Amino acid sequence: MADRRENCRRDAVLQRMRVLVAELRSAGQVFLPSERALCEQIGTSRVTLRIALAELENEGLLASSCAQGRVIAGSSPAAGKGRVLFISQGRSCIQLPAWNRLWFVFKELAGRAGYDCELALGEVSEDVLDRADAIIYSGSADAAGRRLGAYAAKRGKVIGVQENHVGLLPYVVALDNRAAGRLAAQTLLAAGYQRPAILRRKDGYFAFEHREEGFCGELARVLPGYDAPKLHMVGASSLAFIRDYLGKIDDFLRQDIDALFVAGDGMIELFYSSFSPTRRIPDDFGFIALASSHECLVHQPPITAVGHATNGVAQAIVRLLDSLRAGASAPALTLLAPTLHVGATVRGAATPAAGASPTALPASRRRAHARKNTTKEKD
Known part of the structure; x- marks a missing residue:
């Protein structure tokens, strides 16, 4: 070498x-x-x-x-390698951002590798499953998922793309969500922030919970005794989640925190939408999200984020398909390590002045809250 x-x-x-x-x-x-x-x-x-x-x-x-x-270029074989069925299930099916991204990236990469890809929304019949040479499943481990698991036990060559598919399907390729949370915490701590907090939706989605576990676990390891504040948005719809966020964010930001990890896909828009000026995150806060490089770069300032590994997951699935097609042994679980998109929203935290109360808000943050509350009163 x-x-x-x-x-x-x-x-x-x-x-x-x-x-x-x-x-x-x-x-x-x-x-x-x-x-x-x-x-x-x-x-x-x-x-x-x-x-x-x-x-x-x-x-x-x-x-x-x-x-x-x-x-x-030109590396795809002339002969097809078979038909792959991509099943998207759950709320809004393929409209969910994560599965939308994965389908379009996987379709292109698998097509270049010689596979004929087809998308199915919702539960499909066993006859349709039988016509596929391999199956990718992005749905939940509900009754329909368990039926697919029973089918996979007889058939094999069924690949899940969520960590909770372990034990349900024979093969799983997914982002390591706990590692994603740890990377977010490490990034904030390395930049000098000492009081990070986490914000996510609370809707039962295990990946959000795993990211929180990794984030809080890393903070507890480096900052013994520190219990990171958590804002859990609840609601039965996207509008309800936003309303819950609006009702909680002001009080949440008054806590002794200096940085935020937004652990849910697509939640960047909470801070860059039309209503964000009335609920402004103070400029001196560190801000790290879980998002794609495109989402990071289209905002100003560019956002620092942990990537959701869509490209890596798609590539790993194609490699796994090739291994299974060749009859080679393949790992039952492949977890993709997260990567970091470096933007401008994580900077070194200011050192507290000598003699300052450990629970007091910095002056710049008190001014930011005062401006924000004045704006609310005018609304």
Whole structure:
């Protein structure tokens, strides 16, 4: 393996990358290794590597995908690998953001790998299941999920994409939600925040609960005795969740906290919607969400967030399908490590002034609350 610190010329990097892409294509591979792995293997920096990747795309050796990455062009086999049925179940089915994202990313990547993908909403008959060579299930572990689990016990090749599918389905590929919560806590603590809090919807969705467990567990490990404040939004609809948030957020922010982890998908909009100026989060708060890089970048300032690993989950599913098709042994559980999108909403926390009360709000936050309450009185 080449030394990463080696001063490698761009033309040499390009040549090494051309050789590597050819080797991967001949082996039937669709995906490139991670940038870190490529830097280690080629012996160059990320800056030079990205220049080389762009050049290879111009040459037609790589292709961009809507999965926010590059794949090896022309690597899909001529013959199809079979039919994959993607079943989306639960409230609003495919309209749920997480399963919507996963379906469209998976469909493209699996299609490039030679699979014919089909989407089914809600419970499907056993005849439809029998016609599929493999099944992806994104629904809940309810009665319908248990019926699919019984079918999978006889059939195999059924892959779940939630951690609570473990024990229900033979294979599970998912984001490690506890690790996502730990990463959010580590990011805030490393930036100097000492009193982080968490905000999430309380609707029984286990992934939100696992993120909270990871977040609070990491805080308790680093800050013994600290019990992170929690705002749990409750409601029977999206409108009810928003109303519950509006009724609680002012009092919540008056607590001795200096940063927020928003642990639910799509909840960024709570802070950037038309009503956010009347319930403004103080500017000196740290703010980290769980979101995609696109969601982070379309807001100003760009948001710091833990990624939900949609692309990684989709790629891991395709690799698992290839392994099962080849008759190779495959892990029953694959948990994807979270990554961090670095934005501008996590900064170093100010050091409290000497002699300040440990429960007193900083002056800037008291002013922010005063402005916010004045605005509410005018409404």
